[in-house]
Amino acid sequence: MGVIDGQWWGLWWPWLVVWAVTAASVAVLVRYALLRAGGPRRRRRGGRTVHGMCFFLHEKRVMDLYQTGGFSAALEQEVADRINVTSGLGLLGRLGFGSGTARRDVTKERFTAYVRTNTPITVIRLLMDTMRKEDVVVHADLTTGSLVPNRALAELLRERDGSGRVPLTAVMSEFVSVTGRFTALASDGGDIVLRAPYGEGRPPAHVRITCEAAWVREGFQDAEYFTGEFQARCLGKVRTWNRTRGELTLDPIAIFR
Structure with a gap:
């Protein structure tokens, strides 16, 4: 036996x-x-972030932000998450046969191919999700007057005055996501200028955004956009605050509605 x-x-x-x-x-x-x-x-x-319909996308700023903004590592992780890096069966096979070291290479290859072969509209959607997870965006709703600072800005303001409160006009170095009711005016050169009021001052302050004609997407030429107000959300950075005119100018990266 x-x-x-x-x-x-x-x-x-x-x-x-x-x-x-x-x-x-x-x-x-x-x-x-x-x-x-x-x-x-x-x-x-x-x-993930609900983006809506994009009618303006500054493609050069999008790709510059991806290449030089320090988001490449976070973007790689986001792509790996969405593509699922390796499937469950693939991972079992690699574990069973001892070739698990190939996982990182596969991720990099897929990430590189993803960015090279996809359009800026795909990259901006991925980038916005990544920026949200990294907590680098200040969110402002002009219709309600609410402003939510990111973690870094909140800590800085708390150290300064202990309140953590911040007016939109003080956000000069952060990315901002601004939601409001905008009006549109087309210039002679084809650019579209958006304006949205905010605050309780008299006259009220307003946000001004210039959409360069080269980056305006199809559909935003509809005449009805220029006859009244419409809800939109802009990801960008504050360029200037003109106290005399009560005008806050944003450099837009992408605008959704």
Whole structure:
């Protein structure tokens, strides 16, 4: 009987090891999937950013921001998250045959191909999600007067006056996402100038955004945009604040409605 037991173990122990590793890998993947399905969604409060319809996109600023803005590592992680880097079965195969080191290379190749082959409209949507996760954007709603500073700005203001409050006119170095009710006026050169009032001053202050004709997307030439107000959201940076005119000028990166 001892001989038989020894032969049986000699024949089957490698397969038992493989099955044990496979079972452990499946358990890890299931736990990972459950965590992704539960925890992150609660933190993100509804998932990824809802962008809406884009009618202005400064493609050069988008790509410059991606290349020089320090977001490449975070973008790589975001792409890896969306493409799923390696599937569950692929990961099992790599673990089973000991070639797990290929995972990072696959991620980089997919990331490089993703950025090279996709359009700026795809990159800006990915970039906005990444900027939200990195907490680098100040959010302002001109219709309600609410302003939510990012973590860095809030800490700086708290150190200065202890309140953490900040007027939109003081946000000069941060990216801003401004939502408001805008009016549009087309210039002779084809540029479109947007304005939206905010605050309770008399006369009220307003945000001014110039959409260069070269980056205006199809659909924004509809005449109805120039006959009344419409809701829009602009991602950009503050260029200047003119106290005399009560005019805050933004350099737009993308505008959605």
